[in-house]
Every structure is written in structure tokens, then in C-alpha cells.
Amino acid sequence: MNDKIEKYSIKELLDQYKIFLNKTVLVEGWIRSFRNSIFVSLNDGSTIQNLQIILSKNLEKNFLKKITIGTSIQVIGIITESIGKKQSIELRSLKITIYGGVDPKNFQKSILQPKQHSLETLRKQAHLRFRTNLFSSIMRIRHHIAFFIHKYFHKNGFFYINTPIITTSNSEGSGEMFQVTTIDLKNVPVKGKIDYKKDFFKCQTYLSVSGQLEAETASLALGKVYTFGPVFRAENSNTSRHLSEFWMIEPEMAFYHLEENMNLAEDFLKSIIKSILDFCIEDLSFLNEHIKKWNSKKKEISLLEKLKFILKFPFQRISYTEAINILKKKEKNKNFVYPVIWGIDLQSEHEQYLVSEYFQSPVIVFDYPSCIKAFYMRMNKDRKTVRAMDVLFPEIGEIIGGSQREERYDMLLNRIKDTKIDSRKLWWYLDTRRFGSVPHSGFGLGFDRLVQFITGMKNIRDVIPFPRTPNNAEF
Ligand code: 4AD
Ligand code: MG
Numbered sequence: 001m002n003d004k005i006e007k008y009s010i011k012e013l014l015d016q017y018k019i020f021l022n023k024t025v026l027v028e029g030w031i032r033s034f035r036n037s038i039f040v041s042l043n044d045g046s047t048i049q050n051l052q053i054i055l056s057k058n059l060e061k062n063f064l065k066k067i068t069i070g071t072s073i074q075v076i077g078i079i080t081e082s083i084g085k086k087q088s089i090e091l092r093s094l095k096i097t098i099y100g101g102v103d104p105k106n107f108q109k110s111i112l113q114p115k116q117h118s119l120e121t122l123r124k125q126a127h128l129r130f131r132t133n134l135f136s137s138i139m140r141i142r143h144h145i146a147f148f149i150h151k152y153f154h155k156n157g158f159f160y161i162n163t164p165i166i167t168t169s170n171s172e173g174s175g176e177m178f179q180v181t182t183i184d185l186k187n188v189p190v191k192g193k194i195d196y197k198k199d200f201f202k203c204q205t206y207l208s209v210s211g212q213l214e215a216e217t218a219s220l221a222l223g224k225v226y227t228f229g230p231v232f233r234a235e236n237s238n239t240s241r242h243l244s245e246f247w248m249i250e251p252e253m254a255f256y257h258l259e260e261n262m263n264l265a266e267d268f269l270k271s272i273i274k275s276i277l278d279f280c281i282e283d284l285s286f287l288n289e290h291i292k293k294w295n296s297k298k299k300e301i302s303l304l305e306k307l308k309f310i311l312k313f314p315f316q317r318i319s320y321t322e323a324i325n326i327l328k329k330k331e332k333n334k335n336f337v338y339p340v341i342w343g344i345d346l347q348s349e350h351e352q353y354l355v356s357e358y359f360q361s362p363v364i365v366f367d368y369p370s371c372i373k374a375f376y377m378r379m380n381k382d383r384k385t386v387r388a389m390d391v392l393f394p395e396i397g398e399i400i401g402g403s404q405r406e407e408r409y410d411m412l413l414n415r416i417k418d419t420k421i422d423s424r425k426l427w428w429y430l431d432t433r434r435f436g437s438v439p440h441s442g443f444g445l446g447f448d449r450l451v452q453f454i455t456g457m458k459n460i461r462d463v464i465p466f467p468r469t470p471n472n473a474e475f
Pocket of ligand 1: 171172209210211212233241242243244246248250251398399400401402403442443444445446447448449
């Protein structure tokens with residue numbers, strides 16, 4: 001029956017409202033508010049903006065009762081210029097169809113109720129929080145970041161590689177892994193110890209913590225590649241920056257030295273932030289205002305200022321040893337909880353001091369002690385440090401971790417042995433150093449941490465649809 005009436009998203013209608021004036025259109029969405037028995041605010045998720053619907057006057061009382069917040073409807077109506085100043089256009093309804101009503105008893109308990117809900121409450125109703133302005137803004141921005149990342153690499157000659165999610169090795173050597181098995185846990189085949197020959201893959205398997213090692217093998221043929229996928233870490237880290245399941249982007253480049261790797265990391269991060277400032281300004285402005293309310297008592301810079309600030313100056317680059325020297329000088333004044341000794345892994349308090357106080361800019365720390373970094377990083381001449389680099393951001397801390405890789409067969413084999421990794425499992429990785437090995441580098445960007453930084457959210461659980469953290473895998 002609606003043969004000739006075209007369906008549009010609210011974003012399409014608002015973006016080009018002039019061409020729709022006085023046209024009959026069809027829109028669908030969820031009711032956000034209902035005032036004076038005639039004004040309905042409709043949202044369809046395509047934009048943070050709502051479309052104002054003016055209901056026709058001849059609707060029956062019983063029908064009006066069903067027009068409640070959260071109800072999903074279809075409206076056919078005529079687009080007219082709005083008299084009100086809040087919106088450019090409104091839709092004068094000719095016909096309304098209700099798809100799904102709202103259960104009045106449960107509505108009271110749901111986060112759809114129009115009042116301030118805490119972020120914790122929103123998390124408990126993760127399936128409904130997409131309907132809030134806050135979370136839908138974050139999700140739209142998350143999409144644009146992912147989309148831009150693919151565009152950036154494509155434009156710069158990188159190939160997208162899919163690395164396996166089920167693996168037999170732990171490339172990072174640290175942190176616990178989730179085991180993958182089809183063994184019946186009530187009836188485990190035992191031959192002295194568990195007989196993994198009876199398991200699905202005839203060996204012990206895990207969810208991958210990183211696609212790097214496989215990406216390296218691809219880069220040593222294709223030149224520049226990247227992965228973008230989920231990774232899994234069973235560390236018991238209950239912080240605002242850790243997830244047990246998160247998304248990582250891992251570019252890997254043949255013939256790249258550490259400095260080129262750092263240049264890429266910096267350009268990559270700045271380009272993403274710039275593009276989001278260009279493309280998502282509506283959602284960012286909403287978040288900017290929202291966050292200002294949270295920070296009302298503090299003299300913090302706004303979200304938009306913070307993002308623009310990142311673009312302004314080159315990232316500071318210092319060696320790990322220089323970083324330790326700076327921290328040592330300040331140790332007494334700052335009362336760090338963790339003592340500053342050469343060889344320690346930098347703690348969050350140290351990173352934040354360097355970034356937010358000492359340099360007041362993002363910092364790239366390079367040449368870390370080999371004892372705190374993974375086996376695959378290239379050993380320096382001092383035989384104590386490796387060509388690692390971490391990009392540290394305000395609030396977030398480490399947003400990127402990367403390195404130049406050890407391309408020398410003997411050196412790599414020694415590191416594998418020293419770190420007590422089973423070299424037999426990595427025969428294929430070692431092979432790449434036997435056949436035309438080249439200097440190469442890469443890094444891993446924590447996607448959710450980047451979304452967290454760009455949206456200004458304090459907790460990483462508020463930037464991923466269904467967070468997986470210790471003790472929590474609901475939904
Ligand atoms: O520093 P990581 O462990 O590096 C690697 O996995 C390398 N294989 C990357 C490479 O060189 N190809 O992790 C990379 C980034 C971190 O800098 C951080 O942003 C993020 O991944 N990350 C996490 N994000 C959320 N939750 C966690 N538990 C994270 N652990 C690391
Ligand atoms: Mg790291």
C-alpha cells in the first residue's frame with residue numbers, strides 16, 4: 001500500500017531537509033518523548049538528532065494511550081518547515097502504525113525511563129543502552145573509527161589479513177590464555193596427564209592473544225599488512241582499561257625500522273583523531289557537553305580541546321632509560337607507590353606523570369629492557385634492551401605497543417630458549433628467518449582504548465557493546 005512513499009532515515013531527512021520539504025515520506029523509529037498529546041520525538045539511531053512528529057488531531061484516545069516512550073512506530077507524513085527554533089523540519093503525520101509497545105510494569109525498572117542513570121546501571125542493561133544518546137553516540141563513533149582505520153591502511157598500501165583466533169602458542173609470553181577444548185570436562189581422558197591427542201585439534205589450543213606472529217609471516221611476502229580482530233586475555237585485571245576480550249589492530253611492515261614504525265604509529269593516531277573530529281562532530285559535541293557536566297567542579301580541558309591538542313605537536317620520544325632518569329628525579333616529590341628502578345615495567349602512575357605532567361603530550365617510550373618485553377623484539381647492541389616502543393596517552397596510558405622484530409635467526413632462537421618458550425611450536429615462525437629474512441616492524445593498537453580516549457569515557461566497559469571482564473560474560 002505504501003508503494004510510492006519512500007522510506008528515509010532521520011539522518012537523511014535532516015541532512016538534506018530542503019529537498020524533502022512538502023514531500024510525503026515514511027520514517028520508522030522509537031519514541032523518545034511525547035508532549036501535549038501532539039509532539040512526538042522520534043529517534044532511529046541514524047543520528048543523535050530526533051525528528052519531531054506532529055500528530056494529527058483526529059487520533060482516538062485509546063490509540064494515544066499507546067504512544068509512550070520506547071514504543072516503536074512507523075509514520076507516514078509530510079515534511080514541513082518547523083515553526084519551533086529547535087529543529088529545521090518536522091513531520092506532520094498522516095498515518096501512524098505501532099510495531100511494538102512498552103510493557104508499563106517493566107518500563108519503570110528499565111533505563112529507557114527518562115532520567116539520569118549511572119553508567120553502572122546502563123551496563124546492567126547493556127541490551128537497552130544502545131537506545132540512550134550517550135551509548136548510541138559512542139557506538140556511531142566506534143563505527144567511524146573502525147571504518148577510517150580500514151581506509152587509512154588501504155590508502156597507504158596495506159593489505160588486510162585475517163589471522164587465526166584459535167592458536168597453539170602465546171605470542172606475548174605473558175598473561176593467561178583461555179583454553180579451547182571439546183574434551184568432556186566430566187570425563188577427561190588421562191594418560192598420566194591430560195591426553196590432548198583426544199582433543200579436537202589433537203593438541204592443546206587457546207584463544208589468540210595477538211595475531212602478530214602470523215601477520216609477520218604475511219608481511220614477509222606482501223610487504224605491508226594489518227589485522228583487525230578480537231583478541232583474548234585471561235588476566236585477572238579488573239581495571240578501567242582492561243577487557244578480557246578486546247579488539248586489536250596490528251600493522252606489520254617489512255623493511256621498516258623502529259623509527260619508521262614510530263612515525264607510522266604517530267601519523268596513524270593523529271589521522272584517526274582528525275577524521276573523527278571532521279566526521280563525527282555532532283556526536284563528539286554531545287559527548288563534550290556531557291563530559292563537561294561530569295567534570296563541572298574540576299578545571300579539566302574539554303573533550304574537543306583534548307582531541308585537538310593531540311594533533312598540535314609531535315609526540316615526545318624518549319628511551320626507557322631516559323624515562324627512568326626523569327622519574328627517579330621526581331620520585332620523592334611525587335610519592336609514587338611503585339619504586340622507580342631500571343628494569344621495572346612502567347606503572348600507570350609513572351606513565352601518567354610523564355604524559356600529563358612532565359611532557360604534557362603523548363609520549364613514545366622506546367628501547368625497553370629485554371627482560372620485561374616479549375621474545376620477538378630485536379635485541380640492541382647493549383644486549384640489555386630491545387627495540388620496543390610504547391605510545392603513552394593521557395588518561396589511557398599505553399594505547400599502542402610495538403617493536404622492531406628480531407630478524408636474525410640465531411638471536412631469535414636464543415631469546416626463545418631464554419624465555420622458556422617451546423621452540424618446536426614456533427618452527428614456522430623461525431622458518432621466516434631462514435628464507436629471506438628482512439628487518440621488519442609493527443605494533444598493536446588497542447581499539448577499545450582508542451575509542452575510550454576519543455569518546456572521553458572513564459571506563460573501557462562503556463565503549464564496547466558487551467564487555468567481557470573477570471566474573472562477567474552476561475549477554
Ligand atoms: O602491548 P600488547 O600486549 O602488544 C601485542 O599484543 C603485540 N603483539 C602488538 C604488536 O606488536 N603487533 O597489546 C597491544 C595493545 C596495548 O598497547 C593496549 O592498547 C591494548 O593492546 N591492550 C588491551 N586493551 C584492552 N584490554 C586489555 N586487556 C589489553 N591489553 C592490551
Ligand atoms: Mg604492551
